[in-house]
Amino acid sequence: MRKIAWMGFLGVAGLLGAALAAGAAEWPEKPVNLVVGFAAGGETDIVVRALNDKISANLGGQTVVLNKPGSGGLLAAQTIANSPPDGYNLLVLSLSHVLRQAADEKTPFNVLTDFEPISRIVTQPIVLAVKGDSRFRTIDELIAHARANPNTLNFGSPGVGSLGHFSGELFKSAARIQFKHVPFQGSAPGVTALLGGHIDFLVTALPAITGKVASGDLRVLASYADRRLPEMAAVPTFAEKGYPAVVMSGWFAFVAPAKTPPAVIQKMDRAVAKTLGDPAVVEALGKLGFNAAHLGPADLKAFIESELKRASEIAKKENIVIQ
Missing domain, CATH: 3.40.190.10 (Periplasmic binding protein-like II)
Structure with missing residues (x-):
């Protein structure tokens, strides 16, 4: 009986895994929201809109820039952190979110645990x-x-x-x-x-x-x-x-809710990487004052970790606190 039960469990697990893989392979079946935590016309919005059409074409599915301003980008981040991990709502994360977490212990999300890194897109x-x-x-x-x-x-x-x-x-x-x-x-x-x-x-x-x-x-x-x-x-x-430690740049990246399927993450990253490899896109970003600076999921994860560590050290040393 135990053997039969175990085989049944494996069968269910296999079917579930196959279903998730199939779902990820078919993604996106509807528009993907690229959620910007600031109003239309701001620098984050302008950059994402400059990339949007190319990303859509390279993804083989529609992406839509969705502005959700509020609390300096916190509202959008909190919303995505609490969204279903299905790949249809992605956040434009920035260094500002990381700095906020470093300076505010009440930040309603954690950049390391509430999101799945996809792609860094630009630095400024x-x-x-x-x-x-x-x-x-x-x-x-x-x-x-x-x-x-x-x-x-x-x-x-x-x-x-x-x-x-x-x-x-x-x-x-x-x-x-x-x-x-x-x-x-x-x-x-x-x-x-x-x-x-x-x-x-x-x-x-x-x-x-x-x-x-x-x-x-x-x-x-x-x-x-x-x-x-x-x-x-x-x-x-x-x-x-003579100040080698005084190096810093702003950046934007796409992240998904935690536990979003790896296949979805990889598919989106491939579309972004291809977009940022287009010389016309690089030139357009340069005219806006930004540098195309792709990092894939693994490198972006390590990058965010290092940025938070450094920001936390600066906040503690210089007593930067957001009440």
């Missing part, structure tokens, strides 16, 4: 900028002034716990200088404050200030990239100025 440069007529012509001058006059400079960021905030604190710690943080509700108010002379410098993603830099209203003194940016070859990196 982070820079330190001053007003066009600022007295600081180089990053060395700014650092020298800050050392001689502790806590007299004010730096702006898109908000407490933002990428700009973390990046600014990382610079401050590495250079062993002191300055004050002024958080804003997004990059645009920070740019306005910098142009008005209300802050001394701004740390933000390059796409947020590209137009003002081109017009000469703002100047970039240094970038957080690991090498000089092609579009700003004259601008040094913090690393080459």
Whole structure:
């Protein structure tokens, strides 16, 4: 009897496994939502829409950009974390979600356990900028002034716990200088404050200030990239100025709810990888200020783990806390 029961169990398990595999092979049988946690017209939305048609074609099924703004991207992340693991609702995860978890113990999701990594899609440069007529012509001058006059400079960021905030604190710690943080509700108010002379410098993603830099209203003194940016070859990196730890970039990635079938994950990743391998797509992303930067599921998982570890260390050391 035990042998018969065991064989019956194996038979049921085999049928279930075959059914799941078949379902994954047929996926997608309906539109796949690419959920963006911000309003239409924002940088995340613009990037995903620039990729959407190509991804649909390479996937062999329709993908739809679905905006679900709220709480700085938290609403979308929480929604996807609680969605069925069927591959029809995918989240555009960003470094902002990771930073939030590092700075807020009440974050309603866990980037390591609530999602299945699929593909990293882009990275974006982070820079330190001053007003066009600022007295600081180089990053060395700014650092020298800050050392001689502790806590007299004010730096702006898109908000407490933002990428700009973390990046600014990382610079401050590495250079062993002191300055004050002024958080804003997004990059645009920070740019306005910098142009008005209300802050001394701004740390933000390059796409947020590209137009003002081109017009000469703002100047970039240094970038957080690991090498000089092609579009700003004259601008040094913090690393080459003697601060090798001051390297950071924003990024976006597709993730699915935890326990989504591996076959679905792999099929979506193949479509994304093919899309990002298209020279026309790479060029289009470059014009938007982003770099095509594909990572597959396994590499993305390790990458997110390392990003959270680093962010948590920075948050603890610099007392970055979101209440």
